[in-house]
Amino acid sequence: MIVPVWTRSPVILVLTTGTLVSACGEAAVEPPQPANRAPVAEGAIADRSVRIGGTDTLDVSGYFSDPDGDVLTYAVETSDAGVVTSVAVNSTVTLSGVAEGTANVTVTARDPGGSSARQSFGVSVVPFLLSIMVSPTSDTIAPADVDGLSATATDPDGDRVDGVDFKWSSSDPNVVRIMPPSFLLRSDTVRILAEAEGTATITATAQGASGSSTITVVNTDWAALKALYDATDGPGWRSKTNWLSDEPIATWHGVVGNTYDRVVELHLQDNDLSGEIPPELGQLSFLRELVLNENSGLSGELPSSIAELQALQVFLVNDTGLCLPPEPRLLSWLDGIHRVRVPRCNAENVLAHLSQAVQSRAFPVPLVAGDRALLRVFPVANRATDAGIPPVRASFHLPGGATHVVEIPGSDTPIPTAASVSEGSLTSSANAEIDGSLVEPGLEMVIEVDPEGTLDPGLLVTRRIPESGRVALDVRTMPTFQLTLIPFLLEAAPDSSVLRITRAMSENPLNHTLLGKTRTLLPVGDMEVLLHDPVVTSNHNAQSLLQETDLIRVMEAAAGYYLGTMTGPVLGNHGLGYQSGRSSFSVVDLGERSELVIAHELGHNMNLLHPPGCGAGYVDTSFPHPRGTTGAWGYDFRYGGRLVAPDAGDLMSYCQYDWISDYHFANALRHRLADERTDLAATVSAPVRSLLLWGGVSSRGTPYLEPAFLVHAPATLPRRGGVYAITGHRVSGEEAFSLRFDVLEVADGDGSTSFAFTLPVEEEWDGSIASISLSGPGGTALLTHDTDRPVTILRDATTGRIRGILRGESAGFADPDMASGSIHPHLEALFSRGLPDTEPWHPR
Template sequence: MRVLSVIGNRLTGPLPEELGDLASLRQLHLTNNPGLSGPLPERLTALTGLQELLLNGTDLCANADAGFQAWLSGVQLAQVRACKAARGSGAYLTQAIQSSAFPVPLVAGDAALLRVFVTASRSTSEGLPPMRATFYLDGVETYVADIPGSGTPIPTDVEDAERALDKSANIEIPGSVIQPGLELVVEVDPANTLDPGLGVAPRIPETGRASVRVEAVPALDLTVVPFVWAAGSDLSIVDIAEGMAEDPQGHEMLWHTRTLLPVRDLDVKAHEPILTSTTNVVTLYLETALAWTLEGRRGRYMGIMPAYVIGGQSGIAAIGGFYSFSVADPFVISHEIGHNLSLRHAPCGGAGGPDPAFPQPDGTVGNRGYDFRGSGALVSPRAADIMSYCGPPHWISGYGFTKALNYRLRTETDANASAVASASTPVPAGPPTRTLLLWGGADAQGEPFLEPAFVLDAPPSVPPSDGEYELTGRAETGDELFSLTFDMQETVDGDGESAFVIALPAPAEWVGRLASITLSGPAGSTTLDRATDRPMAILRDPESGRLLGILRGPSSGDPVRTAASAGLAAAGAAGSELEVLVSRGIPAAPPR
């Protein structure tokens, strides 16, 4: 057994020790079973491959035993309370959001707010005293921050202190201090001016140093693809894409992505505008996938178009995918990138396929966030999670931030590249070769569809040979020329559509013989043959191979004129003529 999920099942009592015998277990989800209680059994440490341990909404807890804590620190996503929660004073560092019960890791190099919660054993008018925070990296002192006192009376409860900034001692810590291996000690009232009878803890933690989980993540490699509608003449989306590339750290379209997702640096590139005949979001998603595939499958691609052209806020992505489509809206952009970083929907606003392990059943973030803009402000725990359909305001839950961070750490293994192969994603492609472009998908009812096929020079891209869909190419004689099985990634934010793009190496001996292509799946099949008459033109830069247009129907007949009427130059990057490929279904083999 690899996954054991019994969320909200009214379970009671302690956790049985026998769970430690499930050697193959990778995910243990027990969220929202308030009757579960007691310390976690020691035998759980035998689960050396456990990746997720979610215990929100239970009274289960983890002992402070060093061996158990060492095992727990190796679990990628652990939402587990300590059995002996610290009483009285406490402290934490926060970037987007933080929780005393379920600490949220920090992103290395980003500034963080240190909040120190000092409490007294009785009510007092004594103000918050001065404090000194000392930071260590790998045991070496690296930074000291002195926090002045204030006239705010010392609270008697940590939860009360967390509710308002003026009830805690706060100071911004530079990003240069926030690095892996970070430890922290806070001295409270170093001059010993407070009445000892107030019971204020003089040191946080009481002994030793508090360790802080900090993770270094690579820059998020994002190519923004502006789609220009062939029936219009508005090129404003091109300016937006170029502005995002010129100032990724400051552009408003990327604020939610920079702030609410585990992203420090953004490596944003603006793609040349792509002329398109469609404003359908699912089709634009497929066309974005086409650009990503034909151009080498490197980094992440996001197609964008103005919301007024699409007809409202809309976007689409696949969980863990490398491409997406979004209207030009900061919230939608970050929402779709969140899906690409493995996040499912938070359960609010009718969002389809909500994450069953999401801690808050109403889709709120559940803890206090911090907004660094202006003089800084706390964000309410009642804010809607960015992966929900509720809000504004939008923020990110600690659960979502941690899950997305762990996904990046697991899949982006090269510190100098942000799109690295995973089990379901092909490695960046090799040099272009003669390929057969096969693309299409399945609609909301699961019925398969195929776009016109093309023969072109592109990096080969063939999915793992296993799945419930099959593509078969045959000659006029019925001879099978190729056959492959594969799976399609289901999208979210649509109606459950799926999509694929394959660039299949095309041997010269069968390209000219190809007479039919059939896509079959659980809900049926569809075929392209020589009688298919769905004209389409693909426009590319002949030097770079970059995709510049996908025109369907009548607009494909004179692509140069169509490009000019939309306000786009019909030439490649070096002024060369466009490469124009035309197909009505089954392609003719272009000359070499």
């Protein structure tokens, strides 16, 4: 721009590129030059590794930039030139390994103006690896097996090199797959999963070296089944469809396989097997059920390799000649199987035992710690004699070192022979009641028959049991049996007698008659009975009351078992219980009938099924005794004590139900120990904002859903897997949650079942859930905002206990104590017609 300047004399205006000169001859002020901006670091240079004597190069130009666009020059320095040296040529940095160790390398980028930026990174110098060895170098595994490999690196001197970062790969992941690393494993170990038959090479690489292992995947189950077929006269089997063919194992008669074609169940009952069980059967590592009943040609001791079947949960060999050697390792393994029926070898030689509710010489029943027991000793002579049963001395050795001695006087009853000995008469044995305080784990016993030596030695009566050492008694400490009684009051016609009955049960559980069969016939041990506050309900249908009992148990997240109770007319069964669940229901005003029903339904909770016969559904086809009888001698301590014959009915039978079988008592005991052990290990989670989901499947197999609620309760999720799925969808149609689960069966019902659980709520669900669906083989049930089936759950605002579950017009009912004559002012009402309200819910 030209600026005119007024002067007194003529002037010359000169325009130059940088200066304006005024008429007075003074230069104008020069504009300031832009300031130089320093280079900046871009990203971070990762740590490097270089071998001793090796080099590594790095272009560092990508890690710096200059805001002014100036060309940068680079310099590099190392913190320890005795470990690594460094040189920069233009933007290329060369690192040279000198000695094992670590050092920091710093790169400086400088612009023409002298400004600079720096970055540092670590360099590890490692020994030169001559080789990598993977161990084992080869292996053969079966589909679905998980195996482990390890890698070792050595330097040129043959010395092991530690701290190497190995990378693992599989030549064929469809045959053998590298499993994700565990935080417990270092990179020198790896887990592999066999996916299918074939061969794959697993390679470990590091610092340019590599080593490998060849893994061959072969389904060894085929060889195990072939061994069984050959050893038990396979050609003579009644049915042998596809056996030893090229067809998938899962298509062979009696075989159930998984997705890897591994054997998970083997059912060959009543199939004319004969011979002995081969040791190869122990290779069926995925086997969960092994049923060989009713093959009278099978005989001999089970091989010790049978204990390799660690996944086994059902093992039945009724009506065979098979037996288990009484070895501690095998007995310990057998104890971990939930449903088992395997006789001990040489059971006929058992001359003394302790019995509580029931006992069997061939199938010993564990003792419940703290409960009294009957000692029976069976002296046996080698020939008929008039000599009476001699005195017996029993010494009980407790774990702490104390000894308790019981002297049993002799009798005039002649000593029986082995052929004539009878468990059915107390006079044929020497007997003594043993106090429950002596019955504890670790208890050992020594029996001395005729301790004074008065008998004719020629009778060959066994004088000491055992011949040497002590008999270790199988005593189990049971978890405290905690039972919560819920008295239900029918809103339309409350019968308050249920309050009186349940109060009496809770105040004196060890003597109340309604709990008599539960205490006597089930493996209970210590018992704690808790009384729940009364709950008002709109239902008096047994199936609905069972569902509401389970709903209360889930919302209150208490340990133990819940028993819903009611007096007066109840529709449907007198009682119902979930198979292997924690909830049951029973009427309690029918005297002995109610006593039986309570024990029967709790038996279902302990995973007992019905014996076949007399119209029973949901049966255990492997129940070993005919017509639902107990099949073993029991003992009733009441009324002075009496033997209970093996033809008495089992508690779970529909035919008659006087006592409990050895099979059911032992299985219930094992179930309780396994199932309730989780209660001891787990802690109840804190109440959280949760979605209460409940519903079921009708007797026709049709799924249904009850109205869902937003509640403040601990999360209680169902057993995962199964054929039913519950899914929540947002308004957009996207899934908010989806859960596949398994429903518990109701053993005495009409085929219907139900469920209840609480699902922790995600914050983004508020107001966005448009529908909840339950789908299964019988169809789909749906809840939407248009669902109109009003339900109110009344809850004590202080204790959190449920006080009412009301439906329809009764959903407005607000005082569960109205029926019992008192008023409880501290109630909160949870209401839902189908889906929870869209307004955010806040925990109280």
